Amino acid sequence: MSPVGVTLIIVSSPVIVASELVKRYGGVTAVGGISFEVAPGESFGLLGPNGAGKSTTMRMVGAVSTRTSGRLTILGLDPDHDGPEIRAQLGVVPQADNLDEELRVRENLMVYGRYFGLPMSYVRRKADDLLAFAQLQDKAKSKVTDLSGGMKRRLTIARGLMNDPRILLLDEPTTGLDPQARHILWDRLFRLKEQGTTLVLTTHYMDEAEQLCDRLIVVDKGVIMAEGTPASLIREYSTREVLELRFGADRNAEMAESLSGSGDRVEALPDRVLVYTADGEGELARLTEAGIRPLTSLVRRSSLEDVFLRLTGRSLIE
Amino acid sequence: MTAIQTRVLDASPSAAKARRFGAWYVAEHRLRVMRSYVSTVVIGAIGTPLLYLIAMGVGLGHLVGSTPIDGVSYLQFVAPALMCSAAVTVASEEFTYPVLSGFKWNPTFIGISSSPITPGQIIDGMVISVIVRAFVTSVIYWVIILFFGAMTVGVSALSVIVATLVGLAFGIPIMTYIATLERDTGQIAMVMRLVLLPLTLFSGTFFPLTSMPVYLQWIGWISPIWHGTQLARVLAYGAQVPGWLIVVHVLFLLALIVPFWWLSRRIAKRRLTA
Ligand SMILES: Nc1ncnc2c1ncn2[C@@H]1O[C@H](COP(=O)(O)OP(=O)(O)O)[C@@H](O)[C@H]1O
Ligand SMILES: [Mg+2]
Secondary structure: OOHHHHHHHHHHOOOEEEEEEEEEEOOEEEEEEEEEEEOOOOEEEEEOOOOOOHHHHHHHHOOOOOOOEEEEEEOOEOHHHHHHHHHOOEEEEOOOOOOOOOOEHHHHHHHHHHOOOOOHHHHHHHHHHHHHHOOOHHHOOOEHHHOOHHHHHHHHHHHHOOOOOOEEEEEOOOOOOOHHHHHHHHHHHHHHHHOOOEEEEEEOOHHHHHHHOOEEEEEEOOEEEEEEOHHHHHHHHOOOEEEEEEOOOOOHHHHHHHHEOEOOEEEEOOOOEEEEEOOHHHHHHHHHHOOOOOOEEEEEEOOHHHHHHHHHOOOOOO | OOOOOOOOOOHHHHHHHHHHHHHHHHHHHHHHHHHOOHHHHHHHHHHHHHHHHHHHHHHHHHHHOOOOEOOEOHHHHHHHHHHHHHHHHHHHHHOOHHHHHHHHHOOHHHHHHOOOOOHHHHHHHHHHHHHHHHHHHHHHHHHHHHHOOOOOOOHHHHHHHHHHHHHHHHHHHHHHHHHOOOOOOOHHHHHHHHHHHHHHHOOOOOOOHHHOOHHHHHHHHOOHHHHHHHHHHHHHHOOOOOHHHHHHHHHHHHHHHHHHHHHHHHHHHHHHOO
């Protein structure tokens, strides 16, 4: 009998299994029957607009919020019974920072590490390692309130790593950060991914989803609209290229009307008209020949934003 | 380049330790926070008794004269009550703003609940940390009272425990109330003015309850401060209180502590696991 076979079974069994997960708040259905699995080492994303139910899902997966119905196992355990055992193996970066503002930066890490029953001497060393990882060594003694938004996020990630979690849950890790701060953060997350940490993250930025997620679900109004890798979703729900035409706010809708039939599909947005096509330049040339004169035109590759638009008829960020 | 030191931590001892000691970790966290305002705590714990004992002993005591109250000097009469009231002040600080803050303003409770710690343990940890601060405050008070000669070393030391209990009996029900709030639109100030102040004034703190008109004496009977103060007086100078009444005093304090502690845990759980 091969021990390798045994190992493979253990390694490939999913770390998260959610099936028909439902959460209702009174009459409001925040999550309306979501099913997905996450494999160990995978980077899994939930992409969706505000109010889609992403945070609620993350809180259930984090073994904090109790589910209304459905099946949920995290690392083979049921959060209803083994909450502490599950949470002992998770790292959590919530949407809203909840660092203790009355403690210094390093103390925030130490205090949090203690919650995992870790000895004080270990917690001190670990805090220093993670401050270095989060590029916050100089800030060890600073007040949390003196940190920038990006630094707070990095500190929160460091806090989530105090227990060497098997799964790191990140709820909108870069929302509200400037582009530079986002890139620093992404770089840190890439490192964790390389080290084999399973990442589950939510975002309403399609570029973030494309950058960080091996696989994702597109969620809207508490249900899954589509699932796949970023590339496969774009292949399935969009065309290779998109031709963006601007005719001025008052003429876009009218022009979209007369363009229908061009490319595979035409979408009218308030500020521009999108023509979905495999060959953007070719389509533009054809339209120009037919006497269509947009104020500006642009050919770009399809993104997850287009997937979302196709699936819901709305933009991700409204 | 920094590599994170990865040690494969076996998670089950982690969870087992959290299940067993979680409340202590929360208390440790709270005490660390208190350290950031330790000067306020210490100055309050030393300054308050000094001011009160000087004012009561030298000032008010002089006015009252040498007529014994409850069989002792005015300073002896008032000292145990002042000690209880100091513990109550500590509890009213720690069970109001930090609780609402933990749920709302700087929601550290939400942060803690994503670790293995349970909401009930967060409440327990708050209580433990207040016990520590109220106890230390009471011990300091007791020592200063000894210097003023208003108590003697001996059984009176136990009044420190009674004072701590009074703090809990007063503060835990307030924590229960605060835990239900979504925001503070003056409720905390109201608690201080309409609960803390009247209960302190009409609980036989500065004069015996029986010297008040009968229609005001009920305030003492529903006040943990009066019940506790009477107990502390028994321990401090052997105040004459019938045995059945001592039992009532103890039961009254416990009746405020135990059910409201339980209720606070329930509310925290409902709130943090929603
Ligand atoms: N504690 C709560 N009580 C009532 N409704 C809630 C609560 N949390 C979330 N909701 C509702 O559930 C829906 C999904 O919210 P959320 O999970 O925060 O979405 P997202 O994170 O995708 O923006 C929203 O309509 C929100 O108002
Ligand atoms: Mg959210």
